Amino acid sequence: MDAAFHVQKLNVFYGKKQALRDVNMEIPAKAVTAVIGPSGCGKSTFVRCLNRMNDLVPGFRVEGSILYQGKDIYSRGMDVIDVRRKIGMVFQKPNPFPKSIYENIAYGLRIQGVKNKEKIDTVVEESLKKAAIWEEVKDRLPQSALSLSGGQQQRLCIARALAVAPEVLLLDEPTSAIDPIATGRIEELLRELKESYTIVIVTHNMQQAARISDITGFFLMGELVEFDPTSRMFTNPKDSRTEDYITGRFG
Amino acid sequence: MIEGALFLSALLSVFITVGIIGVLLFETVSFFGEVSILDFLTDTEWTPLFADKHFGILPLFTGTFLTTLIAMAVSLPIGLISAIYLSEYASDRLRTTAKPFLEILAAIPTVVYGYFALLFVTPLLQKIIPDLSGFNALSPGIVMGIMIIPIISSLSEDAMHAVPNGLREGGYALGSTRLQVALRVVLPAAFSGVAASFILGISRAVGETMIVAVAAGLQPRLTLNPFVPVETVTAYIVQVSLGDTPAGTIEYRTIFAAGMSLFVVTFLLNIISYSLRKRFREVYE
Ligand SMILES: Nc1ncnc2c1ncn2[C@@H]1O[C@H](COP(=O)(O)OP(=O)(O)O)[C@@H](O)[C@H]1O
Ligand SMILES: [Mg+2]
Numbered sequence: 001m002d003a004a005f006h007v008q009k010l011n012v013f014y015g016k017k018q019a020l021r022d023v024n025m026e027i028p029a030k031a032v033t034a035v036i037g038p039s040g041c042g043k044s045t046f047v048r049c050l051n052r053m054n055d056l057v058p059g060f061r062v063e064g065s066i067l068y069q070g071k072d073i074y075s076r077g078m079d080v081i082d083v084r085r086k087i088g089m090v091f092q093k094p095n096p097f098p099k100s101i102y103e104n105i106a107y108g109l110r111i112q113g114v115k116n117k118e119k120i121d122t123v124v125e126e127s128l129k130k131a132a133i134w135e136e137v138k139d140r141l142p143q144s145a146l147s148l149s150g151g152q153q154q155r156l157c158i159a160r161a162l163a164v165a166p167e168v169l170l171l172d173e174p175t176s177a178i179d180p181i182a183t184g185r186i187e188e189l190l191r192e193l194k195e196s197y198t199i200v201i202v203t204h205n206m207q208q209a210a211r212i213s214d215i216t217g218f219f220l221m222g223e224l225v226e227f228d229p230t231s232r233m234f235t236n237p238k239d240s241r242t243e244d245y246i247t248g249r250f251g
Numbered sequence: 252m253i254e255g256a257l258f259l260s261a262l263l264s265v266f267i268t269v270g271i272i273g274v275l276l277f278e279t280v281s282f283f284g285e286v287s288i289l290d291f292l293t294d295t296e297w298t299p300l301f302a303d304k305h306f307g308i309l310p311l312f313t314g315t316f317l318t319t320l321i322a323m324a325v326s327l328p329i330g331l332i333s334a335i336y337l338s339e340y341a342s343d344r345l346r347t348t349a350k351p352f353l354e355i356l357a358a359i360p361t362v363v364y365g366y367f368a369l370l371f372v373t374p375l376l377q378k379i380i381p382d383l384s385g386f387n388a389l390s391p392g393i394v395m396g397i398m399i400i401p402i403i404s405s406l407s408e409d410a411m412h413a414v415p416n417g418l419r420e421g422g423y424a425l426g427s428t429r430l431q432v433a434l435r436v437v438l439p440a441a442f443s444g445v446a447a448s449f450i451l452g453i454s455r456a457v458g459e460t461m462i463v464a465v466a467a468g469l470q471p472r473l474t475l476n477p478f479v480p481v482e483t484v485t486a487y488i489v490q491v492s493l494g495d496t497p498a499g500t501i502e503y504r505t506i507f508a509a510g511m512s513l514f515v516v517t518f519l520l521n522i523i524s525y526s527l528r529k530r531f532r533e534v535y536e
Contacts, residue, residue, distance in 0.1 A: 089420075097440065
């Protein structure tokens with residue numbers, strides 16, 4: 001498998017507090033990588049490093065390197081806007097803008113200066129189709145995105161992320177705020193999307209990791225304890241701490 | 252016991268408000284017993300204190316309109332830009348120190364602003380605009396705008412600051428610059444709160460009295476020229492109230508008719524502002 005990201009000796013600090021310690025990871029391209037671990041172990045911090053979302057946090061500091069397609073995304077000349085455009089993100093709580101469904105998807109194009117209405121129409125339709133929500137919203141595109149259910153909002157956010165044609169999709173516990181049926185739809189969607197996108201998903205639901213991911217990283221207190229193909233990790237973990245976690249001995 | 256006292260004082264304030272509106276209404280009705288509403292709304296002269304009496308409110312309205320327009324032209328852009336800066340760019344420390352400081356501007360007695368306009372701003376403007384009269388709409392309009400900046404910046408900042416961080420992150424994650432997040436995500440999301448602050452600013456400008464009474468001249472004039480003396484509705488009311496007009500005369504009742512029209516305008520503005528703010532709260536709670 002080709003690696004999309006090479007994470008090398010990553011140390012992350014919030015002020016004086018260290019959130020990640022010496023993390024090394026090769027994230028495969030066009031596959032689903034799951035990140036699991038108990039609350040507060042650094043999962044969100046880790047994925048938010050991959051598209052430099054943490055730059056916005058005061059006191060955030062990073063050491064080591066994260067190579068994406070061979071280039072360090074934290075190096076000086078790197079355009080952070082471009083990094084985020086290529087590496088999209090979906091958050092734990094659905095966060096549609098308080099605009100129409102159509103404008104939510106169009107936003108990413110509009111900020112790039114795209115004015116052509118036909119082009120935007122096409123991208124809106126394609127993105128909503130890719131996120132498997134087109135059928136539900138095609139007759140109500142001018143309505144507020146806030147009128148959608150939680151699960152629909154989350155798929156809308158996935159569509160919004162896809163509209164700027166990213167290569168990677170980072171998802172931070174995307175199903176923790178929505179019901180099981182909607183969760184099922186999103187999992188199914190991610191399985192389809194991995195044909196064309198590199199996907200990294202944070203989850204604290206181990207069944208979910210087992211169902212959809214190809215490879216899983218287990219974090220504990222800021223360290224990457226184990227990083228192995230999902231099938232192996234869930235049947236035959238190398239580290240006893242991993243075993244304790246996946247068998248539910250601590251949470 | 253305390254509950255009873257609180258209830259009584261609440262009741263008292265309701266009675267006082269009703270009483271004020273009652274007096275206003277009573278005097279207004281008697282005024283319109285003598286002057287037709289049509290004349291009041293269409294006559295282009297306002298000369299109740301002269302021998303040849305005209306009761307057209309329009310010159311006072313244009314005076315109010317003109318000074319309000321100038322005040323908003325100053326306070327709206329500056330207030331909005333400082334709100335955006337404080338909410339989206341400034342550090343938390345700067346934000347928490349700058350806001351109370353700005354609000355001090357709102358605590359300066361307006362008569363001070365009035366003389367500031369008359370004795371400082373007007374002479375300054377006259378250097379640039381030689382035709383400017385000593386009394387004019389421009390200078391008090393600008394100074395009123397300065398006074399209103401904190402209202403707009405503070406309320407707009409509150410509205411923008413209340414926009415959930417998740418929306419900003421959503422914007423950044425799509426490759427937005429900071430400016431794009433501020434203008435295209437946060438500002439529209441805070442729209443009703445920001446609009447409410449504008450309307451509150453307008454209603455403050457419409458109701459402002461001392462600044463215009465001191466610096467705009469007391470000459471009702473149907474004009475939109477900002478360089479000549481004008482009179483606003485509020486300035487007329489103080490002018491007559493301070494004079495020796497005997498109670499019960501028609502001149503005396505003009506105060507109430509003018510006051511009533513002003514009350515209607517600001518009341519409507521406040522209702523709009525209130526419902527906008529309410530709508531804003533509903534979106535995020
Ligand atoms: N913005 C922040 N400022 C300071 N500390 C933070 C911040 N975000 C996270 N942390 C700390 O970093 C550690 C990892 O947090 P996080 O990455 O959110 O964990 P997880 O997503 O696995 O629950 C936690 O101890 C948390 O308190
Ligand atoms: Mg998290």
